[in-house]
Amino acid sequence: MINQFTCSGCGFVVQMREGMEHYAVTGDGAKKGLDPENEESAAMALTGKTMAQLTTEGLLGVWVEALCMRCMATVMTDREENRKKCPQCSGNNLTASYEMEGSPCPKCGQGSLRSDEGEMFI
Numbered sequence: 001m002i003n004q005f006t007c008s009g010c011g012f013v014v015q016m017r018e019g020m021e022h023y024a025v026t027g028d029g030a031k032k033g034l035d036p037e038n039e040e041s042a043a044m045a046l047t048g049k050t051m052a053q054l055t056t057e058g059l060l061g062v063w064v065e066a067l068c069m070r071c072m073a074t075v076m077t078d079r080e081e082n083r084k085k086c087p088q089c090s091g092n093n094l095t096a097s098y099e100m101e102g103s104p105c106p107k108c109g110q111g112s113l114r115s116d117e118g119e120m121f122i
C-alpha cells in the first residue's frame with residue numbers, strides 16, 4: 001500500500017509506503033526487511049532462524065518508511081527510540097509515514113501535508 005501526501009501550500013507530493021515492516025539483523029550486522037507476506041520463511045532464508053528465535057536474541061525489529069524534513073529523501077528507519085539520522089544528509093528530523101498527516105511541508109514550510117485518500121470521495 002502506498003500513501004500519497006500532498007502539500008496544501010505548494011503542491012509538493014510525497015509517496016510513502018504505508019505501515020511497518022519487520023527487519024532481521026543478519027550475521028554480519030546488516031538489517032534486512034522481511035517480506036510482510038511471508039515473514040517466517042524470509043527470516044529463515046536470511047538468518048537461518050525463526051521469528052521466535054530472532055525475538056529472543058534481540059535480532060528482530062520494526063522499521064517504517066520516513067521522510068527527511070531536511071533533504072526530502074525517503075528512508076527506512078527504526079520505529080521508535082532508535083530513529084536514525086538521514087543517511088543522505090545526516091539530518092535528524094525524520095517523519096515516519098504514520099506521522100505525515102498534517103506535518104509541515106519540508107519544501108515550502110508553509111503548507112501542511114495531507115493524505116490524498118479523502119479527496120477521492122468528493
Ligand SMILES: [Zn+2]
Pocket residue numbers: 007008009010011012105106107108109110111112
Ligand atoms: Zn509545501
Ligand SMILES: [Zn+2]
Pocket residue numbers: 068069070071072073086087088089090091
Ligand atoms: Zn536528509
